Amino acid sequence: MPVTPSPQGRFPRRGTAVSVSLALAAAGTVVAVALAPHAAAAGVPAPSPVGISGRGAAVPFKEQEAEYAATNGTLIGPDRLYGHLPSEASGRQAVTLDATGEYVEFTLTAPADAMSFRYSLPDNAAGTGRDASLDLKVDGNRLKSVPVTSKYGWYYGGYPFNNNPGDTNPHHFYDETRTTFGSTLPAGSKVRLQVSSTGESPSFTIDLADFEQVGAPIGKPSGALDVVGDFGADPTGTADSTAKIQAAVDAGKAQGRTVYIPQGTFQVRDHIVVDQVTLAGAGPWYSVLTGRDPADRSKAVGVYGKYAGQGGSKNVTLKDFAIIGDIRERVDNDQVNAIGGALSDSTVDNVWMQHTKCGAWMDGPMNNFTIKNSRILDQTADGVNFHMGVTNSTVTNTFVRNTGDDGLAMWAESVPNVRNKFTFDTVVLPILANNIVTYGGKDITLSDNVMADTVTNGGGLHVANRYPGVNSGQGTAVSGTITAARNTLIRAGNNDYNWQFGVGAVWFSGLNESLNATVDITDSEILDSSYAAIMNIEGATNGLHFDHVRIDGAGTYALQIQAPGTASFSNVTATNIAQSNPIHNCVGSGFQITRGTGNSGWYADPPACTGTWPDPKWTNGGVPGGGTPPPTDPPTDPPTDPPTDPTVNLAKNRPVSESSHTDVYPAANAVDGNANSYWESANNTFPQSVTVDLGAAKAVKRVVLKLPPATAWATRTQTLSIQGSTDGATFTTLKPSAGYTFDPSSGNTTTLTLSGTPTRYLRVLVTGNTGWPAGQLSEIEAYTG
Numbered sequence: 001m002p003v004t005p006s007p008q009g010r011f012p013r014r015g016t017a018v019s020v021s022l023a024l025a026a027a028g029t030v031v032a033v034a035l036a037p038h039a040a041a042a043g044v045p046a047p048s049p050v051g052i053s054g055r056g057a058a059v060p061f062k063e064q065e066a067e068y069a070a071t072n073g074t075l076i077g078p079d080r081l082y083g084h085l086p087s088e089a090s091g092r093q094a095v096t097l098d099a100t101g102e103y104v105e106f107t108l109t110a111p112a113d114a115m116s117f118r119y120s121l122p123d124n125a126a127g128t129g130r131d132a133s134l135d136l137k138v139d140g141n142r143l144k145s146v147p148v149t150s151k152y153g154w155y156y157g158g159y160p161f162n163n164n165p166g167d168t169n170p171h172h173f174y175d176e177t178r179t180t181f182g183s184t185l186p187a188g189s190k191v192r193l194q195v196s197s198t199g200e201s202p203s204f205t206i207d208l209a210d211f212e213q214v215g216a217p218i219g220k221p222s223g224a225l226d227v228v229g230d231f232g233a234d235p236t237g238t239a240d241s242t243a244k245i246q247a248a249v250d251a252g253k254a255q256g257r258t259v260y261i262p263q264g265t266f267q268v269r270d271h272i273v274v275d276q277v278t279l280a281g282a283g284p285w286y287s288v289l290t291g292r293d294p295a296d297r298s299k300a301v302g303v304y305g306k307y308a309g310q311g312g313s314k315n316v317t318l319k320d321f322a323i324i325g326d327i328r329e330r331v332d333n334d335q336v337n338a339i340g341g342a343l344s345d346s347t348v349d350n351v352w353m354q355h356t357k358c359g360a361w362m363d364g365p366m367n368n369f370t371i372k373n374s375r376i377l378d379q380t381a382d383g384v385n386f387h388m389g390v391t392n393s394t395v396t397n398t399f400v401r402n403t404g405d406d407g408l409a410m411w412a413e414s415v416p417n418v419r420n421k422f423t424f425d426t427v428v429l430p431i432l433a434n435n436i437v438t439y440g441g442k443d444i445t446l447s448d449n450v451m452a453d454t455v456t457n458g459g460g461l462h463v464a465n466r467y468p469g470v471n472s473g474q475g476t477a478v479s480g481t482i483t484a485a486r487n488t489l490i491r492a493g494n495n496d497y498n499w500q501f502g503v504g505a506v507w508f509s510g511l512n513e514s515l516n517a518t519v520d521i522t523d524s525e526i527l528d529s530s531y532a533a534i535m536n537i538e539g540a541t542n543g544l545h546f547d548h549v550r551i552d553g554a555g556t557y558a559l560q561i562q563a564p565g566t567a568s569f570s571n572v573t574a575t576n577i578a579q580s581n582p583i584h585n586c587v588g589s590g591f592q593i594t595r596g597t598g599n600s601g602w603y604a605d606p607p608a609c610t611g612t613w614p615d616p617k618w619t620n621g622g623v624p625g626g627g628t629p630p631p632t633d634p635p636t637d638p639p640t641d642p643p644t645d646p647t648v649n650l651a652k653n654r655p656v657s658e659s660s661h662t663d664v665y666p667a668a669n670a671v672d673g674n675a676n677s678y679w680e681s682a683n684n685t686f687p688q689s690v691t692v693d694l695g696a697a698k699a700v701k702r703v704v705l706k707l708p709p710a711t712a713w714a715t716r717t718q719t720l721s722i723q724g725s726t727d728g729a730t731f732t733t734l735k736p737s738a739g740y741t742f743d744p745s746s747g748n749t750t751t752l753t754l755s756g757t758p759t760r761y762l763r764v765l766v767t768g769n770t771g772w773p774a775g776q777l778s779e780i781e782a783y784t785g
Helices: 242-255 666-669
Strands: 059-066 074-076 094-097 101-109 112-120 131-138 143-147 175-185 190-194 205-213 260-263 264-267 271-274 278-281 287-290 302-305 316-323 340-341 346-354 359-364 368-370 375-377 382-385 394-396 397-401 406-409 421-423 427-428 437-439 445-447 450-452 461-464 480-483 488-490 507-508 515-529 534-537 541-554 560-562 565-577 583-584 592-596 657-658 688-699 702-706 714-727 733-740 749-753 756-769 781-782
Touching: 094 101, 101 205, 131 175, 143 175, 190 205, 242 260, 242 271, 242 278, 264 541, 271 340, 287 756, 302 316, 316 781, 340 346, 461 515, 461 756, 507 541, 534 541, 666 781, 688 781, 702 733, 702 756, 733 749, 733 756, 756 781
Parallel strands: 260 278, 264 287, 271 302, 278 316, 287 316, 302 340, 316 346, 340 359, 346 368, 346 375, 359 382, 368 394, 375 397, 382 406, 394 421, 397 427, 406 437, 421 445, 427 450, 437 461, 445 480, 450 488, 461 507, 480 515, 488 515, 507 534, 515 541, 534 560, 541 565, 560 583, 565 592
Antiparallel strands: 059 205, 074 094, 094 205, 101 190, 112 175, 112 205, 131 143, 131 190, 657 688, 688 756, 702 749, 702 781, 714 733, 714 756
């Protein structure tokens, strides 16, 4: 959850359950599979968060995952390890295209005239991202070239993160773009994304595509003011239209008239401040506000109410347009959100929010605010945050994906949040923190939602007395009744890299003070949790009630109890729990469980208290509804490699990490295919290393190491060894340490032969260099022959 300042100032911070049919096979060791031409990607079946009857947002698109489409690319995943490319993909799987002519092809299941697709490109060495394009083909004919970019992805280091590829902890890999077809394509049409060149990007990873029928633009309402026709705003996006749109909005308020944004892209470089006015567009595919101040990067497009300290705004309607920003970094003090300020008795309806810091960060006190029928995508921080005195407000029927922090959040910092609701929302892939959370709050409803694919440092559903200003003394702690009914959680929860253990799909925290409220978790499904299904931690949690909850699949435990409290369980069933004892509880009788009727699969007496945390076993839920259970233990044999061309350099453009680097010589230079660029470690300290992730275990038999071929590089001998690992944690020696000479007269190249031990993580460990007091490599090449 980010901190966004308003004039008040801020603290810095880091029924019956709907049935979802899984029909899943157990997934073993993560592999990348090279697929034959025209094959369908053999993705592991995994439930989708889209289209669950009666749950989540009723979206206008049909979603298709790349891992089930026709492709001649490479399937990656399933993999939930933070920092790995497939871990941030929907379903934790995707398809990588890394050669000209490779493609992913989708077959339409319904007519469509537009699509958006989610993808990832590698970062560049400077951390500013790269631009490229993909060919869009329909039934074999090229329709257009679609621009793609990595400039909105790839963050590094610790919270609140940076854009320096030399730092650790790369994440936030994916982005989305959208395009139209120019006509309606019938069901059965084949839509292909194909690589035309790898000159601008060495690879393109496709996660999914969403196809929809956009239809015609919405016309100007009768009597409305037109920002173009009446006020001269520029629909081409060339000129700055901020002042002209603001003038139209002010006139709309004064005259009591709707303000219309016609079809076009409008450059807006600061907030449009709204109060007692309707701002309406031709539809989010047609009317787009975008832009950022070229000199003052803390100013960018946004539609804001007046701040509460200025009296706030009221009676505002924002509908049928898009706010697509240009935010490429996370600066918590910058007010660069799509929607903000205080908006009472106001509605946001059918607004597309993308590439801003937060979709909507609302600073109260404010009352009766609604966001509905909207899309919030690719944010650097929260999707929505009801912050500080927001009451009787709602987010409903809204789709949220790829936020940089909590998807939908309420934070009652110092002023109570009361009677707010998050209902019928779909929240997928928050890259940090939780899908849906309330930090404090009284009489809160979090119901009828779908939460999927939590990435790290959070769970699917979180109720907590955490973060500054949440306490009973100010009336901001969790209190009254918290209702969480009819929710579906899929692959929720994940590892916390600070705690170094798993966070539950549903979890509770009393960090600031004990949580004492009625918390009802009912008629819900918790499916394929990455770690525990239910967890409590920090302080005490009292008043939990679970009724008609189905737990199917958990990477560790059904219950992970790490703090005192009280809870009742009725009609709670658990299957496919990885650990033989389904409860981990080291607080003993400090956590009191009351068991009603209809329970099975989740209780044990005594519970486990191991003092250590088991590695999760991710089996995509086993085989729910009976059938053969997943294996007790993960496979011990390494995966069998698909046929691999022995002349292909497996290390080229692969993810790489390093022990250190100096100046502008990061490890990425050692896998970029350019022998003239190079990695150089910190000077005057050994050992130093570079580790390349080959994406899957490969039988590496030959490693070629290079330095720049220029004669200015004097002959030198580097003492080094080759190490390998299948999991990135435990390394074995593949080639013992020895001195290897790099001589410009023979190309400054040395070749090391290996036995072919299956290796995913290939490490070069340097302990000495006669030519310079550092490790130096311009290329690391790995071959299977």
